[in-house]
Amino acid sequence: MSELLEFSTITLKEGSSPPQSLLNDLKTLASTPGVIAFYFGPQLENPDKYTWVARWTSQAALDDFHSSPDFADWAASYVAPLATFTVLTCAAVHGDATVPLEAPCTEFLFSYGADEDYLDARLDPFLKSVSDAKLPGMGGGITGELTPVNYVGVEQPEPKIAILLLGWTSLADHQAQRGEGKVIDKHIHYIRSGRKSVELFHVNLQKL
Template sequence: MPSPVTECATITLKPGIDLETSGTDSAQAWSETLSTVAKQAGYQRSYWGRQLENPNIVVWLIDWDSLAAHQTFMASPSYQPFAARLVSLTENVHLHHFTPSVFPPSIIASAPVIEFATFYDTKPVFVENVKKFQGVLEQAKARGVADAYLGWVWGEDFRSKRSEENNGLSADLLPPVIEDIAKNGASEGKGRAVRLCIGWTSKEAHMEFRETQFFKDNIALLREGVGSAEVHHVAFKTV
């Protein structure tokens, strides 16, 4: 049975684009964009928000029944008008897919802020350490060191166990991002990536946790077996 997937669109808006103010041309175009996707077969739900660090960048996450469902939409007659409408708002759009460990990834909708972290060029040891770091956060919350932590989702690999084990990798140690991707959507230097979506009460509360000794004693887990990383904060809205 096909696995559900989450499409991730990282959208760099043209300067001055207003998606939130009702009645503006750009807000109307954005509303139509969201509506078009919501009508597609295999669509489940979506969430979007601006990066708090760079509000000109929007992250749009779309839950699909399967990767094939999204691909069917991309091959349909309605896709080109949809893409043209989106392009009118943007300078750049980067797309990829990942498979959340919990589906639907409800923490994305329920947490006030998501720490949206992407780790590039990852090795199997990194995925092992991700699981360990999740335990660290749960322990920190139990001890009262990370009261602002609300939960997280990362992912499990879309690809088949047989094909990956033929390449010498255990299927339970694979990263959640389906396509090989590079930092900033670059076409060169692509590799396996891991996505973490960690819920916090606020960006400030997350940054305060990063200053604790508990965090400093354990962050090395996320620095082994990884080439580079990007971390942003997004307050997602459910469509």
């Protein structure tokens, strides 16, 4: 069975730094059987939001965690300090997830309300174009279609939902490659249509 990616963005009820109890719960999740790797960090554009990504060996491994005897207590403790949270999964990843997730800076681009062929006809060609250009500071990326699992405190976006992850050496390196006439600008037309809206942010992910 193929690897599964689980994505979540959270905000806190109080303060701007995660309490130790939350960090402990995330470390428990990171050490759960079936988790290949776990990444966590604040969004650079909005530090009050935190994003984490779990790489699971399979959907079955995630299901086993949800049905385990300790899950209910873990989940109650985990959500206690949260004001909002989202959970989405991706069962079919195009590319090697370790490349963007283990880069110093990871770009997240969510496309909402995407056309049926958006992933194959738009997002994948965009990724290929910028990857083939070997942009300074960019390591590579992945794409995939997301399945919404849980939205609490925020409105669930319109399906389909597609994601692009790109690995960069820094946010500044990504910003340096944006602008009129540059490679990204020349190919951005692929993803400027075929979807209703996008969400873009960067995280310097830490591996727990």
